[in-house]
Amino acid sequence: MLTPYLVTGLTLLTLARHLPKLQFYRLFPFTLILLGLLYGYVIGVYRGVWQASTYDLLSWLVPVVFAFHIAMYWRDYPHFRQVIRRTFVWGTLVMGLYGVLQFFNPPVWDQYWMDSAGMASIGKPEPFEVRVFSTANSPGPFAIIMMAGLLLLSSSGGRLLRWPAAAAGFVSFLLSLVRAAWGGLLVGLIFIAAQRGFSLRLLASLLVTGLIALPLLTVGPVSEVIDERLQTVTNLEEDSSANDRQEFYSGFAETAFFNPVGLGLGTTGLATKLSNPTGEQSGEFGTFDSGVMNIPFVLGWLGSVLYVGGLASLLFYALRRGGSRSDLFAAASRGIVVAVLVQLIFVNTLTGVTGMVFWSFLGLSLAARSYQRAYRSSLMPGAHQAKKKKASSDTLLMD
Numbered sequence: 555m556l557t558p559y560l561v562t563g564l565t566l567l568t569l570a571r572h573l574p575k576l577q578f579y580r581l582f583p584f585t586l587i588l589l590g591l592l593y594g595y596v597i598g599v600y601r602g603v604w605q606a607s608t609y610d611l612l613s614w615l616v617p618v619v620f621a622f623h624i625a626m627y628w629r630d631y632p633h634f635r636q637v638i639r640r641t642f643v644w645g646t647l648v649m650g651l652y653g654v655l656q657f658f659n660p661p662v663w664d665q666y667w668m669d670s671a672g673m674a675s676i677g678k679p680e681p682f683e684v685r686v687f688s689t690a691n692s693p694g695p696f697a698i699i700m701m702a703g704l705l706l707l708s709s710s711g712g713r714l715l716r717w718p719a720a721a722a723g724f725v726s727f728l729l730s731l732v733r734a735a736w737g738g739l740l741v742g743l744i745f746i747a748a749q750r751g752f753s754l755r756l757l758a759s760l761l762v763t764g765l766i767a768l769p770l771l772t773v774g775p776v777s778e779v780i781d782e783r784l785q786t787v788t789n790l791e792e793d794s795s796a797n798d799r800q801e802f803y804s805g806f807a808e809t810a811f812f813n814p815v816g817l818g819l820g821t822t823g824l825a826t827k828l829s830n831p832t833g834e835q836s837g838e839f840g841t842f843d844s845g846v847m848n849i850p851f852v853l854g855w856l857g858s859v860l861y862v863g864g865l866a867s868l869l870f871y872a873l874r875r876g877g878s879r880s881d882l883f884a885a886a887s888r889g890i891v892v893a894v895l896v897q898l899i900f901v902n903t904l905t906g907v908t909g910m911v912f913w914s915f916l917g918l919s920l921a922a923r924s925y926q927r928a929y930r931s932s933l934m935p936g937a938h939q940a941k942k943k944k945a946s947s948d949t950l951l952m953d
Contacts, residue, residue, distance in 0.1 A: 555824070559612040562910065565623035566616075572626055580871065580924075584622050586864030591615055591819070593857040598818030606820030606828040613905045614819065617913035624917030628924035635883045638918065639706065646703035647719035649696070653688035653726025654770070660684050667691075682775040686729040695907040697735035698897075700727040702890045702911050705742045708759040709886035720759075721766035729776065731783045734900040742893030749885050799843050799900070810847035816854025823902070845902035865904075869895075872919035884922035890915040 576585040591614050598607030624634060656664055658681055665679035676692055677685040690696035700723050707720040727735070747756050771777060820829060822839040842848050850858045873888050894912040897903045904912055 555609070556612075558907075559616050562616050562620055563612065565619045568623040568626055569619050572622075575626075580920075581622075581625070583864035583867035584618065584625075586860045586867070587618055588615075590853055590857040590859075590861030590864065591618070593860065594816060594819040594853040596818070597816055597854065597857075598820040601818050601821075603818070603820045603829040606825040607818060608820075609828055610819040610823065610825035610905075613823070613825065613909070617905065617909035620910065621913035621917030621920070624914065625920040625924070628921035629928075631918070631921040631925040634918060634921065638914075639883060642703045642706050643716050643719050646700065646707060646723040647715065649688045649690075649700065649703075650719065650722030650724075650726045653686040653696070653700075653729060654722060656688060657682065657684050657686050657726070657729050657776070682779065684729075685731045686726050688726060690907070693730040693732050694735075694901065697727060697730040697732035698738075698894060698903065698908045698911050700724075700730070701735045701739045701742070701893060702915065704739060704763075705746065705889050705893060706883070706886045708743070708756055708763065709746055709882045709889070717762055717766055720763040721770075724763055724767045725770050725776070728771075728780050731779070733783065733787060734897045736787075738893040738897045741896050742889040745892045746885050746889035749888075755882070802843055803847070806844075806847060810844075810851040813851060814855045816850065816852055816857055819852060822848055822852060823905070843901060845898035845900070845904065848902040849904075868916060868920065872916055872923060881922060881926070884919060884926075887915040887918045887922065891919060 575581055576588075591611065594614075595607055595611045598604070598610065601607075627634075655661075660668070660679055660681070664684075668676055668679040668684070671691070673692060675685065676687065677683050685693045687693045687696045688700075690699065703723050704720060704727060707716045707723070727739070743756065743760070771780070820826070822842040824840070826838070826840045839851075842851075849861060853861055869891070872891065891912060894903045894908065894915075897908075901908075903909065
């Protein structure tokens with residue numbers, strides 16, 4: 555459980571190194587977010603669940619610090635773009651193909667995991683009965699990763715490998731049967747298409763991807779499973795999960811939104827296992843089907859204002875119009891941010907694995923803005939004189 559946080563947590567060194575720069579205008583929202591998380595951690599420790607609170611702090615904090623790292627090293631944005639694009643091409647191809655294999659013939663290790671994990675929503679360890687999760691641990695995180703990969707590949711140029719990768723990823727993405735991610739993909743595509751200069755390229759990419767994936771989508775078991783899931787979207791009255799979530803919102807909203815202090819980090823999600831004596835079962839709020847309510851429930855009024863205020867400020871700067879019309883990667887990054895954000899109504903997508911997707915691409919969007927501003931400034935008359943002055947990332951982040 556700790557390994558991914560310890561590895562990615564190396565970016566905490568960046569935070570420690572550049573801590574004084576959090577006072578600058580463009581970086582100050584990170585200060586608000588960190589203060590909000592610190593508040594939630596203190597409340598959790600005060601309530602006596604310090605182990606669960608510490609683990610949950612990593613789940614909330616590390617993705618934010620990773621975004622801060624990318625934003626600080628915005629001068630390396632072209633390199634970040636190249637590496638992330640290549641990684642997602644290969645990752646979407648491998649995870650997509652494995653997901654298709656898993657659906658038709660789940661390997662024995664996947665069958666063992668499905669029998670032992672105790673997650674009823676993951677399906678049955680039998681052919682055509684698996685809700686595809688590929689190399690992830692469950693369908694939800696896998697669907698978010700594939701959604702990001704599809705949005706990135708649909709808006710990228712270059713190598714031919716992205717077409718089979720997008721096709722395999724699209725099929726396995728649908729077979730995950732995660733409707734929230736399906737909706738997120740649609741929102742992300744609309745957001746990207748709404749940015750001037752990208753709609754025709756996006757349409758062409760979707761057309762090619764659909765033509766490649768079509769043969770597999772028409773296979774009997776694949777089409778039957780997807781069609782059955784699609785029918786629940788149009789018939790929500792008979793959808794038990796939708797009804798349960800509606801009851802949760804109507805019955806728990808007052809508790810979540812009108813708790814001024816908050817219960818603190820470690821009281822929801824996977825972290826609750828650490829506050830359980832046996833460590834085998836999740837706590838009362840181990841399953842929390844709403845990111846919108848999770849934030850105030852955990853952070854209280856003060857922590858929520860700090861956290862949401864900082865996040866809103868970063869989103870305003872990263873998503874507003876005015877970016878380069880030729881940077882497809884930056885457009886896709888902004889689309890991924892929006893696609894993950896809209897799923898907060900179903901689950902907290904700002905923490906853990908899904909949080910890494912959200913904050914990574916938010917950091918890339920911020921880095922793209924800073925890089926493009928610097929590039930435009932270098933083209934302005936008299937730019938050569940400005941270069942004689944002290945030039946660093948600070949100057950762009952302060953104004």
